[in-house]
Amino acid sequence: xxxxxxxxxxxxxxxxxLAFEDGQARPRPDRLVTxxxxxxxxxxxxxxxxxxxxxxxxxxNDFDLAAGLCFTEGALxxxxxxxxxxxxVGPEQEQQYNIVTLRMRTLVLPDVHERRFLSNxxxxxxxxxALDEVDLRVAPxxxxxxxxxxxxxxxxxALASHQRVFEKTGGLxxxxxxxxxxxxxxxxxxxxxxxxxxxxxxxALVDRALPLADDVLLVSGRLSxxxxxxxxxxxxxxxxxxxxxxxxxxxAAEHFGQTVVGFLRDGRFNVYTHPERVDVSG
Amino acid sequence: xxxxxxxxxxxxxxxxxLAFEDGQARPRPDRLVTxxxxxxxxxxxxxxxxxxxxxxxxxxNDFDLAAGLCFTEGALxxxxxxxxxxxxVGPEQEQQYNIVTLRMRTLVLPDVHERRFLSNxxxxxxxxxALDEVDLRVAPxxxxxxxxxxxxxxxxxALASHQRVFEKTGGLxxxxxxxxxxxxxxxxxxxxxxxxxxxxxxxALVDRALPLADDVLLVSGRLSxxxxxxxxxxxxxxxxxxxxxxxxxxxAAEHFGQTVVGFLRDGRFNVYTHPERVDVSG
Numbered sequence: 001x002x003x004x005x006x007x008x009x010x011x012x013x014x015x016x017x018l019a020f021e022d023g024q025a026r027p028r029p030d031r032l033v034t035x036x037x038x039x040x041x042x043x044x045x046x047x048x049x050x051x052x053x054x055x056x057x058x059x060x061n062d063f064d065l066a067a068g069l070c071f072t073e074g075a076l077x078x079x080x081x082x083x084x085x086x087x088x089v090g091p092e093q094e095q096q097y098n099i100v101t102l103r104m105r106t107l108v109l110p111d112v113h114e115r116r117f118l119s120n121x122x123x124x125x126x127x128x129x130a131l132d133e134v135d136l137r138v139a140p141x142x143x144x145x146x147x148x149x150x151x152x153x154x155x156x157x158a159l160a161s162h163q164r165v166f167e168k169t170g171g172l173x174x175x176x177x178x179x180x181x182x183x184x185x186x187x188x189x190x191x192x193x194x195x196x197x198x199x200x201x202x203x204a205l206v207d208r209a210l211p212l213a214d215d216v217l218l219v220s221g222r223l224s225x226x227x228x229x230x231x232x233x234x235x236x237x238x239x240x241x242x243x244x245x246x247x248x249x250x251x252a253a254e255h256f257g258q259t260v261v262g263f264l265r266d267g268r269f270n271v272y273t274h275p276e277r278v279d280v281s282g
Numbered sequence: 283x284x285x286x287x288x289x290x291x292x293x294x295x296x297x298x299x300l301a302f303e304d305g306q307a308r309p310r311p312d313r314l315v316t317x318x319x320x321x322x323x324x325x326x327x328x329x330x331x332x333x334x335x336x337x338x339x340x341x342x343n344d345f346d347l348a349a350g351l352c353f354t355e356g357a358l359x360x361x362x363x364x365x366x367x368x369x370x371v372g373p374e375q376e377q378q379y380n381i382v383t384l385r386m387r388t389l390v391l392p393d394v395h396e397r398r399f400l401s402n403x404x405x406x407x408x409x410x411x412a413l414d415e416v417d418l419r420v421a422p423x424x425x426x427x428x429x430x431x432x433x434x435x436x437x438x439x440a441l442a443s444h445q446r447v448f449e450k451t452g453g454l455x456x457x458x459x460x461x462x463x464x465x466x467x468x469x470x471x472x473x474x475x476x477x478x479x480x481x482x483x484x485x486a487l488v489d490r491a492l493p494l495a496d497d498v499l500l501v502s503g504r505l506s507x508x509x510x511x512x513x514x515x516x517x518x519x520x521x522x523x524x525x526x527x528x529x530x531x532x533x534a535a536e537h538f539g540q541t542v543v544g545f546l547r548d549g550r551f552n553v554y555t556h557p558e559r560v561d562v563s564g
Contacts, residue, residue: 013529017544018553018560020431025562030552035507035528056507056530149302170545171504171526191506191528222453224473225317225338244453246317246473247295248338262299263452270312271300280300280307 010034011060011172011189033171034058035191039099040066041088042075044107049088052102058172058191059097061199062087065190066100068202072230074137079208081106138229140257142213144237145180148282153267154182155218156242162187163220174220175200177212177236185215193221194230201234211235218242223249223262232256238277240264245272292316293340293454293471315453316340317473321381322348323370324357326389331370334384340454340473341379343481344369347472348382350484354512356419361490363388420511422539424495426519427462430564435549436464437500438524444469445502456502457482459494459518467497475503476512483516493517500524505531505544514538520559522546527554 017030038057041049052075057065063085070076081104088099159176162184175196176187188199197219204210216238217231223241225248231239232252239253240261250272253260259274271278299312320339323331334357339347345367352358363386370381441458444466457478458469470481479501486492498520499513505523507530513521514534521535522543532554535542541556553560 015529015532015554018557018562019550020434020553020560020562021550023431025431025553025557025560030554032527032529032532035530037530056528149305149307152302171528191504222473245314246338246453247297247314248317248319250297250314268301268303271302271307272297272312275300275307278300278302278307280302 011058033191037098038062038065040069041099041101042070042107043101043103045083045103045105047107049101055195056192057195058189061188061203062097062100064188064199064202064206065195066102066202067205068198068200068230069195070102071205072198072201072233074233075107076102076104076205077106078210079205082206085206138232138256140255141232141235141237142211142257144259144277145214145216146277146279147180147216147238148279149269150282151178151180151182152216152240152261152264152269152278155216155240156265158182158184159187159218159220163189172196172220176218177204177215178218180214180216193219193224194226196220197227197230201230204234213237216240218264222246223260225249225252228252228256228258228260232258240269293342315473319380320344320347322351323381323383324352324389325383325385327365327385327387329389331383337477338474339477340471343470343485344379344382346470346481346484346488347477348384348484349487350480350482350512351477352384353487354480354483354515356515357389358384358386358487359388360492361487364488367488420514420538422537423514423517423519424493424539426541426559427496427498428559428561429462429498429520430561431551432564433460433462433464434498434522434543434546434551434560437498437522438547440464440466441469441500441502445471454478454502458500459486459497460500462496462498475501475506476508478502479509479512483512486516495519498522500546504528505542507531507534510534510538510540510542514540522551 011034013032013034015030018025019028035056037054039054040052042052043049083103083105085102088096090096163174172189173193173196174189177185188196190196213235217236218240220242222243223245228249238259245260245262253273259277260272261269263270293316295314295316297312300307301310317338319336321336322334324334325331365385365387367384370378372378445456454471455475455478456471459467470478472478495517499518500522502524504525505527510531520541527542527544535555541559542554543551545552
């Protein structure tokens with residue numbers, strides 16, 4: 001089976017479906033969001049690349065994704081540690097579009113790898129270290145902007161107008177960052193919600209725009225712990241979600257000093273943490 | 283910061299929010315879906331437990347989740363390999379509700395661990411092995427049932443009537459399995475879509491109900507590659523999703539011989555693969 005032999009290079013894939021409606025089934029063309037594995041490898045100076053992670057992603061902005069993933073997961077310290085990003089080249093010199101290697105001036109992989117995937121804590125201390133580690137990777141964020149309620153209310157429409165692929169497939173998450181006056185600065189889409197945010201953050205890292213302390217983040221779906229921690233790694237202070245946050249997302253945002261706005265739709269929203277950054281009279 | 287010192291034992295957490303609507307901000311109580319880390323450990327006969335995975339999950343059905351995760355990720359061969367599941371016990375004999383250990387008669391962890399998280403393939407072969415591996419872990423499914431279109435149309439309402447926590451929080455994914463006549467057999471919820479399916483499959487494993495070749499699966503959201511592969515591990519032949527499938531989900535289902543039904547809502551749906559299991563006249 002050659003699932004991965006002929007990678008589709010587009011964010012949308014064409015398929016034929018049998019559409020059932022009003023008691024009738026008719027064949028018709030349809031479009032799906034493309035999902036493909038991306039293997040991210042890292043290498044220090046003069047070293048052979050080693051695999052850091054495999055993520056299922058929508059092709060496009062792969063270098064942003066690789067940089068963002070390594071940064072938010074603690075394997076890349078910042079833009080100065082980055083020496084280059086490239087697709088892997090195969091034995092016949094063809095580019096391998098599902099493998100990206102980050103060359104780093106300083107590689108911190110081994111620790112991270114152990115910390116993320118392996119825990120040798122004995123049962124006596126019961127993995128306390130493993131759990132505590134979850135929230136210790138990233139420092140609290142800075143002061144950040146104050147955002148008017150009217151600006152917050154305008155963000156979902158601003159994102160939707162840029163979220164093209166979703167309209168075609170119904171299958172994409174989006175992450176966007178805005179200035180405090182509501183100006184859209186950047187947006188990224190992916191079949192995976194983590195990937196959309198990693199792409200956004202990775203682009204900012206490569207552009208040397210980190211930390212994003214003056215920006216407002218909007219994600220198209222729910223807000224989980226991991227999204228909050230990734231946002232904190234990028235210094236993001238105001239996090240908005242169209243849908244619900246989780247309990248741990250709120251606990252983490254409280255810890256990192258971030259403002260969480262949830263259920264942001266139709267001009268309404270809830271503020272869960274640090275409401276001082278929201279100007280409800282504005 | 284004691285994010286994890288006092289684990290909430292409920293699927294729903296109470297919070298105070300500042301609700302903004304019609305130009306006014308009012309404090310009011312709200313409910314969030316609970317998200318907490320679960321560390322899953324595995325141990326062979328006479329061995330100390332080692333960490334297999336940490337997943338962010340909604341507390342509840344933790345043993346189902348641990349069994350399902352280990353099974354669908356290849357570390358647990360089946361019910362006969364399982365010797366027991368328990369929460370870890372701390373130094374003062376208190377149960378640690380965020381750490382579960384699976385005792386196994388045969389432990390296959392080391393290979394799986396390497397396969398999932400580490401790849402030492404040199405650049406010359408370009409991770410081909412790593413990518414190909416993705417779809418080789420599970421065997422194709424069996425013949426499975428034929429399901430009437432009218433039955434498929436009835437599934438979302440049947441699931442919704444059992445999805446209680448979602449109504450309170452808007453933050454939960456659900457996975458359910460039905461008989462071919464539409465009878466609901468089991469449902470599980472979680473903040474993570476993978477976890478909801480792992481809980482469903484883990485329960486079936488413990489109940490010695492695997493493979494689930496005669497059942498119809500419904501997931502409340504989108505259908506990704508990983509969900510398709512987990513479903514294949516459980517022998518599920520008919521996979522339905524309320525929202526969109528991805529391209530790789532479809533490619534994998536084609537490979538495993540599964541029927542995929544997407545955008546199943548309001549009596550309408552699309553069939554993406556193996557339509558022979560759908561009776562459109564029924």
